Amino acid sequence: MMNFSKTTLLSILLVIFFLAAGFFIYQWWQIKGELVKQIEQNENLKNQVAELQAEIDRLQKEVEELKTSQAIEDKTIEKKKAEVTITTDKAEYRQGEIVKITIQNNSDKPILGYGPKKPIFAEWGLKKFEDNKWVDIAVLFSGSEYCYPIISPERPICCEEKVKAFSKIVEEWNQKFCPSLKYEGKSILLEKGVYRLIFTYGFETTMIKVGLEPVLKDPKTIYSNELIIK
Numbered sequence: 001m002m003n004f005s006k007t008t009l010l011s012i013l014l015v016i017f018f019l020a021a022g023f024f025i026y027q028w029w030q031i032k033g034e035l036v037k038q039i040e041q042n043e044n045l046k047n048q049v050a051e052l053q054a055e056i057d058r059l060q061k062e063v064e065e066l067k068t069s070q071a072i073e074d075k076t077i078e079k080k081k082a083e084v085t086i087t088t089d090k091a092e093y094r095q096g097e098i099v100k101i102t103i104q105n106n107s108d109k110p111i112l113g114y115g116p117k118k119p120i121f122a123e124w125g126l127k128k129f130e131d132n133k134w135v136d137i138a139v140l141f142s143g144s145e146y147c148y149p150i151i152s153p154e155r156p157i158c159c160e161e162k163v164k165a166f167s168k169i170v171e172e173w174n175q176k177f178c179p180s181l182k183y184e185g186k187s188i189l190l191e192k193g194v195y196r197l198i199f200t201y202g203f204e205t206t207m208i209k210v211g212l213e214p215v216l217k218d219p220k221t222i223y224s225n226e227l228i229i230k
Contacts, residue, residue, distance in 0.1 A: 083107040086224045105163040111201040112159040125198035147178035197224035
């Protein structure tokens with residue numbers, strides 16, 4: 001009887017053990033399933049975040065492209081609005097490198113300027129950026145190896161047609177200049193620095209005094225882009 005009771009008790013304990021083990025195994029599978037599901041959800045969330053970030057990057061790129069396109073369009077419109085422009089072919093040059101200078105006349109009338117036609121740069125000025133301001137450094141572009149004084153510099157010749165209507169001129173300059181109209185000697189090579197060109201023009205002439213040569217009526221002065229000599 002005692003042996004039967006022990007056997008029965010052992011059986012009961014085994015049943016309880018297996019039931020408990022089954023319950024814990026069931027719970028473990030439940031938890032494992034939830035973890036797997038959570039991991040999958042996290043992976044899906046990561047993918048969604050990555051896709052969202054890619055879309056944001058794409059949109060930002062499109063915005064930057066639109067800004068660039070708009071800036072180019074604005075500059076083009078601004079350039080079209082300007083009746084006369086003076087520009088260089090590049091923004092940076094080595095010292096002594098040829099600079100191509102373009103004067104574009106967008107108006108329906110020829111533009112006039114001071115000085116003889118040759119050298120073409122006689123009426124152009126040059127400024128250098130020094131000490132946070134623009135300083136005049138040249139009154140005569142040369143391009144040649146030697147500078148000769150100009151007679152009566154206080155009375156510039158007026159007025160030559162410089163550029164025809166809706167046309168442009170392109171000249172090359174080797175960065176050599178004469179520092180004054182009365183200077184005689186070897187032309188000077190531009191030093192390293194930041195510069196810009198100046199061009200004064202008009203569309204008509206007027207007489208300020210009988211017996212004197214005419215001058216430009218309502219002259220206008222424009223500036224080129226900045227050019228860097230390295």
